[in-house]
Amino acid sequence: MKFYSTNNKQIQVSLREAVLRGIADDGGLFMPDEIPKLPESFFHHLEKYSFQEIGFEVAKLFIDDINEADLRAIVNNAISFPAPLVQLSKNISILELFHGPTLAFKDFGANFLANLLVHYLKNEKKETLILVATSGDTGSAVANGFYEKEGIKVALLYPSGKVSKTQEQQLTTLGKNIFAFEINGVFDDCQRLVKKTFHDPDLKNIFSMTSANSINIARLLPQTFYYFEAYKQVKDKSHPFIVSVPSGNFGNLTAGLIAQAMGLPVHKFIAAVNTNDVFLNYLQSGKFEPKASVATLSNAMDVGNPSNFARIISFFGNDVDLVREKIISSSFNDEQTLSAIKEVKENYHYTIDPHGAVGYLALKKYFQDTIQESVNGVIFETAHPAKFSEIVEKVLAEKTSIPERLSVCFGKQKVSVKTNKDFVSFKEALVQTIS
């Protein structure tokens, strides 16, 4: 299997290269050259497969340069927590994607990427330095994936004072091979420093460096697994299967499109967005016009220029009508999000987080806009409500329960290296800290 650059289909590389490079030299994102089909027998026996076995059956169709035993180990290590489907009503279920170490779906992709990279790099002589600029969630998911992995050090760069208290605790309390750098600047400064570090000749001598950013293809592939896992748990499969995906950079939704092309019978994807609605505008007008992002309560979806848009249009050969056949979209503001959190609690006794709440609203709108029929409507609950306890508690006037894996890091001492945002200061701090 080869992977092409969305900027130029002629540029084709192996998965190993795509994973190590992260982004193509021409700035494009990597996509599988063809989407393999799962055999019909897979769907007939789906209920018999464990989540990990599903992951292996899917992964082996994309990954042909790793032997079976190693690939099984990679998948099993990465898919080490469940994704249960919780039924709210006849037509609505919730796929809980927050059972990983950092309580968000990004744990699946980050864990898989980490395990795959460790495999590809195991014969490297130099130590590997993973650099991640983070505005909060991505950094801790990636750090957890690489935690205690031999021969690997992780440098997390985050903007000082610009991440939530919870996020900061998650970023700065792991220790061991994880190093947090608190940059006196904004997220864009962190990204710029990461890029400069990659090209620095001194650092290149010491380390083999790679980035684990969100556009890495190894983060996308494992996100297809839980679409199959959701379908597996649907009881009456004769009804249309509809998935509402709270979306920001559209990685989750892109993975769904791949799962569908592999044979998963998804009737419709709903791209649920907050007021950052460039994708909805694209479906309506046919024009993609990136905007500056706007801050909302579902902040992981505050994206004005979704990075995976390039993958979606390349997947559909730039034909907006084809996109419209598969995906619908609707947008909701903060006020509606808050009411939805309340409504889900009152109607279904379920505590949903602000991102899932947007997914709920979009599914409900779909029900209102289409002929009522029996459907299997699935909302992706992308984060645990405890990650957004300030918001959820204000609406529900009750305490959210904090899972132990989160409360543990609150008890630990924050360790970070504070530096200025110029490259000279950062480089000095980096070298001193990790070598």
Ligand SMILES: *Cc1c(COP(=O)(O)O)cnc(C)c1O
């Ligand atoms: C990252 C994130 C999203 C958005 O996912 P994309 O794949 O970027 O569309 C939604 N919800 C939560 C909680 C997230 O962390």
